[in-house]
Amino acid sequence: MSEPPTAPPGVTAGALFAGFLQVGVSGFGGVLPFARRMLVEQRRWLTEQEFTEILSLAQFLPGPNIVNVAVIVGRRFQGPLGAVVAPFGLMLLPQVIVLLLAAALAEVAEVEAVRGACRGIAAAASGLVLAMALRMAEPIRRTAWQVGIGAIVFAAIGLVRLPMLWVLAAVVPLALALAWWRRK
Amino acid sequence: MIPPLLLDLALQFLVLSLLSFGGANAIIPEIQLRVVEIEHWLTAADFSQMFALSQAAPGPNVLIVSLVGWKVAGVAGALVAMGAMCGPSSLLTYYVARAWDRFRDAPLRVAIQRALAPVTVGLILASGYVLTRTSGDAWPAYAVTGATLLAVMSTRLHPLWLLAAAAALGAFGVV
Numbered sequence: 503m504s505e506p507p508t509a510p511p512g513v514t515a516g517a518l519f520a521g522f523l524q525v526g527v528s529g530f531g532g533v534l535p536f537a538r539r540m541l542v543e544q545r546r547w548l549t550e551q552e553f554t555e556i557l558s559l560a561q562f563l564p565g566p567n568i569v570n571v572a573v574i575v576g577r578r579f580q581g582p583l584g585a586v587v588a589p590f591g592l593m594l595l596p597q598v599i600v601l602l603l604a605a606a607l608a609e610v611a612e613v614e615a616v617r618g619a620c621r622g623i624a625a626a627a628s629g630l631v632l633a634m635a636l637r638m639a640e641p642i643r644r645t646a647w648q649v650g651i652g653a654i655v656f657a658a659i660g661l662v663r664l665p666m667l668w669v670l671a672a673v674v675p676l677a678l679a680l681a682w683w684r685r686k
Numbered sequence: 687m688i689p690p691l692l693l694d695l696a697l698q699f700l701v702l703s704l705l706s707f708g709g710a711n712a713i714i715p716e717i718q719l720r721v722v723e724i725e726h727w728l729t730a731a732d733f734s735q736m737f738a739l740s741q742a743a744p745g746p747n748v749l750i751v752s753l754v755g756w757k758v759a760g761v762a763g764a765l766v767a768m769g770a771m772c773g774p775s776s777l778l779t780y781y782v783a784r785a786w787d788r789f790r791d792a793p794l795r796v797a798i799q800r801a802l803a804p805v806t807v808g809l810i811l812a813s814g815y816v817l818t819r820t821s822g823d824a825w826p827a828y829a830v831t832g833a834t835l836l837a838v839m840s841t842r843l844h845p846l847w848l849l850a851a852a853a854a855l856g857a858f859g860v861v
Binding site: 526527528529533558559560561562563564565566567568569570573574577578582585589592593595596597599600601603604607611614615616617618619620621622623624625626627628629630631632633634635636638639641642648649650651652653654655656659660661663665666667670673674677678680681682684685 | 701702703704705706707708709710711713714715716719723734735736737738739740741742743744745746747748749752753756761764765768771772774775776778779780782783784786793794796797798799800801802803804805806807808809810811812813814815816817818820821822827828830831832833834835837838839845848849851852853854855856857858859860861
């Protein structure tokens with residue numbers, strides 16, 4: 503990722519904008535699979551392995567993963583301009599659509615069936631988030647200190663409801679120390 | 687002169703941007719804590735409704751942030767919250783991406799990744815728990831959450847079908 507310009511011809515700022523615009527409106531509850539399809543299969547801007555490397559960096563840094571992917575891909579092909587244009591294209595339509603939906607929802611928010619539907623969706627979507635957590639726990643569940651760190655973060659933020667800044671200020675250095683001490 | 691409410695909203699999300707290891711889902715308990723419990727900008731029911739909308743609408747799940755901003759301060763609030771949420775983390779990503787590959791196998795890089803993985807899992811698990819508790823504190827809602835969890839873990843059904851089924855159950859008054 504350090505030396506960008508091996509760009510396939512045609513990956514202009516406009517192409518980045520259009521590509522990520524398409525990704526933005528493709529996915530419901532998660533657009534990453536659509537980003538992979540666009541970048542690797544349809545437009546072939548990246549190989550499968552390049553995409554996986556970019557994704558792992560994007561997931562490990564703070565911030566919305568897909569926005570980070572757009573920043574990295576945009577930067578790789580068009581430098582600072584690309585790093586602005588790609589995430590902007592990604593968020594533009596979803597942002598407009600969700601605000602229109604929110605305004606429409608506000609009009610009918612008192613209708614009992616609408617409130618019920620929202621309760622149903624929220625309950626199901628909570629299940630999706632739990633499933634995501636369990637999937638992500640798979641690679642760490644055999645390492646005792648990692649399970650411990652995960653449990654502390656869950657208890658402090660989910661159960662005790664401590665402010666996140668305090669919890670991370672205490673736990674992240676501890677996790678880094680453990681990871682360094684237990685490095686292979 | 688920037689309205690104090692917008693400034694406050696921006697400050698909240700500028701900080702959360704750099705704490706959101708694991709993306710928007712990781713900071714849902716903290717957003718809920720700040721905007722519902724501390725600032726009282728939204729009720730718990732409002733928050734749950736905005737979460738439902740962010741999941742049912744097309745696009746990344748970070749849209750919850752702009753919906754919270756919209757509830758607090760209209761369209762300006764939505765744009766400010768989203769800009770604040772994406773700005774710092776994007777800048778960090780931009781600069782780290784430049785350096786990252788040079789340290790591909792560096793022990794420090796591997797250690798950082800191994801340290802942050804369980805933090806992310808803990809954060810997202812906490813989100814799932816808080817969302818379950820706030821999205822209908824009654825057994826039918828818990829049943830829908832549990833059934834969705836089971837369906838996702840054991841089938842290849844597209845999540846949108848599960849959301850649609852749950853919406854129908856809710857609309858008919860079951861949840």
